[in-house]
Amino acid sequence: MVTLPFEKHMCELKVKIDELKELSIDQNIDLENEIRQMEIKLYNMQKKSYANLTAWDKVSIARRVERPTALDYINKIFDCFVELHGDRYYGDDSAIVAGIALFNDIPVTVIAQQKGNNTKENIKRNFGMPSPEGYRKALRLMKQAEKFKRPVICLIDTPGAYCGLGAEERGQGEAIARNLMSMSTLKTPIISIVIGEGGSGGALAMAVADEVWMLEHAIYSILSPEGFASILYKDVSLAKEAAISMKITAQDLIEFGVIDRIIKEPLGGADTNVDEMAVSIKRNLEEAIGRLICEPIESLLTKRYYKFRKIGKVVEEI
Amino acid sequence: MFEFKRIFQKSKYIEVKNLGNDGDKKPNIPSGMWVKCRTCGKIIYIKDLENSIMTCENCRTHFRIGSKDRLYYTLDEGTFIEYDEFMISDNPIDFEGYTDKLEIIRNKTLLNEAVLTGEGKINGQDTIIAVMDSNFMMGSMGSVVGEKITRAIEKATDNKKPIIIFTASGGARMQEGIFSLMQMAKTSAAIARHNERGCLYITVLTDPTTGGVTASFAMLGDIILSEPNALIGFAGKRVIEQTLKQQLPEGFQRAEFLLQKGFIDKIVDRKVMKDTLSEILKIHS
Numbered sequence: 001m002v003t004l005p006f007e008k009h010m011c012e013l014k015v016k017i018d019e020l021k022e023l024s025i026d027q028n029i030d031l032e033n034e035i036r037q038m039e040i041k042l043y044n045m046q047k048k049s050y051a052n053l054t055a056w057d058k059v060s061i062a063r064r065v066e067r068p069t070a071l072d073y074i075n076k077i078f079d080c081f082v083e084l085h086g087d088r089y090y091g092d093d094s095a096i097v098a099g100i101a102l103f104n105d106i107p108v109t110v111i112a113q114q115k116g117n118n119t120k121e122n123i124k125r126n127f128g129m130p131s132p133e134g135y136r137k138a139l140r141l142m143k144q145a146e147k148f149k150r151p152v153i154c155l156i157d158t159p160g161a162y163c164g165l166g167a168e169e170r171g172q173g174e175a176i177a178r179n180l181m182s183m184s185t186l187k188t189p190i191i192s193i194v195i196g197e198g199g200s201g202g203a204l205a206m207a208v209a210d211e212v213w214m215l216e217h218a219i220y221s222i223l224s225p226e227g228f229a230s231i232l233y234k235d236v237s238l239a240k241e242a243a244i245s246m247k248i249t250a251q252d253l254i255e256f257g258v259i260d261r262i263i264k265e266p267l268g269g270a271d272t273n274v275d276e277m278a279v280s281i282k283r284n285l286e287e288a289i290g291r292l293i294c295e296p297i298e299s300l301l302t303k304r305y306y307k308f309r310k311i312g313k314v315v316e317e318i
Numbered sequence: 319m320f321e322f323k324r325i326f327q328k329s330k331y332i333e334v335k336n337l338g339n340d341g342d343k344k345p346n347i348p349s350g351m352w353v354k355c356r357t358c359g360k361i362i363y364i365k366d367l368e369n370s371i372m373t374c375e376n377c378r379t380h381f382r383i384g385s386k387d388r389l390y391y392t393l394d395e396g397t398f399i400e401y402d403e404f405m406i407s408d409n410p411i412d413f414e415g416y417t418d419k420l421e422i423i424r425n426k427t428l429l430n431e432a433v434l435t436g437e438g439k440i441n442g443q444d445t446i447i448a449v450m451d452s453n454f455m456m457g458s459m460g461s462v463v464g465e466k467i468t469r470a471i472e473k474a475t476d477n478k479k480p481i482i483i484f485t486a487s488g489g490a491r492m493q494e495g496i497f498s499l500m501q502m503a504k505t506s507a508a509i510a511r512h513n514e515r516g517c518l519y520i521t522v523l524t525d526p527t528t529g530g531v532t533a534s535f536a537m538l539g540d541i542i543l544s545e546p547n548a549l550i551g552f553a554g555k556r557v558i559e560q561t562l563k564q565q566l567p568e569g570f571q572r573a574e575f576l577l578q579k580g581f582i583d584k585i586v587d588r589k590v591m592k593d594t595l596s597e598i599l600k601i602h603s
Binding site: 039051052055161163164165167168169170171172173174177178180181184185194199204205207208220221222223228231232246248253256258304305308309311312313314315316317 | 336370398406407408409411412413461462465468484490492493494495496497498499500501502503504506507508509511513514516520529530533534535536537538546551552553557558562566567570571579580581584
């Protein structure tokens with residue numbers, strides 16, 4: 001596991017604790033008091049640093065290869081997940097995993113952007129960067145969910161929509177635009193959760209939802225901090241500074257009213273305890289799905305429209 | 319051509335300025351009386367260029383034009399009523415230098431933002447219209463562009479009127495961060511409602527139309543027209559080249575390429591744009 005800069009001291013302390021534990025067993029010395037004190041110290045250090053992460057720390061956490069991906073959650077949150085493939089026009093995009101499942105006996109449609117847990121998997125998943133056929137598969141299954149009156153749950157985790165020759169030829173822009181338009185009037189509840197990276201239009205194409213949530217250390221942005229730095233500062237090495245000024249953390253975005261809810265992560269990030277994270281997401285979904293499926297569709301759609309309608313800051317001079 | 323060159327050499331006070339090439343087609347009206355088309359090299363008398371609606375008679379190159387000129391060429395004279403004329407940008411993510419930059423650009427371009435919206439008539443037919451302007455921060459979409467376009471669409475929806483949007487944009491306005499991204503959802507949702515009321519939406523893609531504008535309202539027209547050779551795409555050419563580590567084919571992301579791939583309905587010369595729009599409106603009236 002790669003240690004991030006802010007985790008260095010904590011890692012060193014953890015190594016010391018492990019050494020002491022080993023020592024106490026090997027030499028049969030009672031070090032329980034010392035170990036406990038150090039553990040308390042570690043806990044306090046973790047609590048403090050994870051509450052004060054910089055935007056760049058969060059970028060690093062959201063991108064780390066150990067971070068749980070959509071499939072890590074899907075099987076823990078839903079029952080009988082049946083994956084469905086293909087857009088019916090061109091192909092199947094493995095950067096998007098989608099299918100039907102039961103959520104506490106309620107049928108739902110799950111659509112997720114899928115990164116890999118290692119390089120090999122990442123190549124298969126195209127690093128979670130969907131192609132037009134991925135967005136079209138997502139839309140096909142959303143329309144299917146509408147037909148069968150199933151709520152849609154989208155898990156967002158992408159650096160952005162794929163930028164390639166084929167993606168352009170097959171209309172990446174059109175595919176994203178079509179999703180934005182169709183999701184805004186889809187006659188079934190939609191909940192989108194940013195679990196890692198929410199990269200630009202590629203993320204938004206699955207996030208025109210009744211409720212948009214983010215995990216505590218997830219990010220959601222107009223562009224990668226590297227791209228932003230290279231465009232506005234003409235220097236890609238200023239990505240850290242860009243991350244801060246872009247305001248991309250869950251905490252920034254809830255203040256702006258762009259997202260509705262932050263789901264707390266286990267101490268040390270979602271990867272330290274996937275089960276706990278999944279349970280937490282599930283509890284939040286239980287409350288929201290129960291509420292949204294009771295809401296009349298017309299009122300749901302009106303609220304969804306105004307949720308996005310009101311975003312933007314302008315000055316009107318008279 | 320030879321004749322022109324001789325004239326040019328003799329009369330030193332006649333200024334010839336280059337105008338337009340593949341990368342830079344800003345329609346800077348030169349102070350001189352002659353301009354040179356960078357695509358074919360033809361020297362054009364400025365009045366002729368204006369008479370040909372800023373297109374080169376020789377090679378069909380369409381120079382970029384501003385939103386006010388576009389309205390002048392598209393609507394019946396004196397019929398334009400502007401909406402939200404005085405709406406200007408705030409600085410939603412407190413991005414350093416953005417407020418000052420806007421002020422400078424407003425003064426330089428004499429525009430309040432990167433889009434003009436309003437209503438007018440095309441050969442006597444009512445329409446709501448929005449025209450983007452690449453002279454204002456490359457036509458990028460921030461809160462103001464999103465809000466003005468959304469209001470124009472809503473007005474069209476409420477009054478069951480058609481809307482025509484001329485796009486010209488480098489994409490989302492980076493300086494407004496996530497607020498810019500959300501304008502894509504906002505405008506597309508407004509188009510969805512307009513669509514559900516059975517109203518006509520025409521987009522005219524002009525050079526350049528890329529990024530967040532392509533990935534939202536630009537690609538959602540019932541009918542999508544484009545000017546010849548306009549650059550239209552989602553990702554920037556350089557980004558794709560870096561991703562693929564290879565050169566892109568000739569004509570990639572040009573209007574003709576998109577027509578061939580099935581993403582636009584028709585390429586229309588600027589000279590016949592008004593009449594084409596008029597015919598489409600007539601068929602839907």
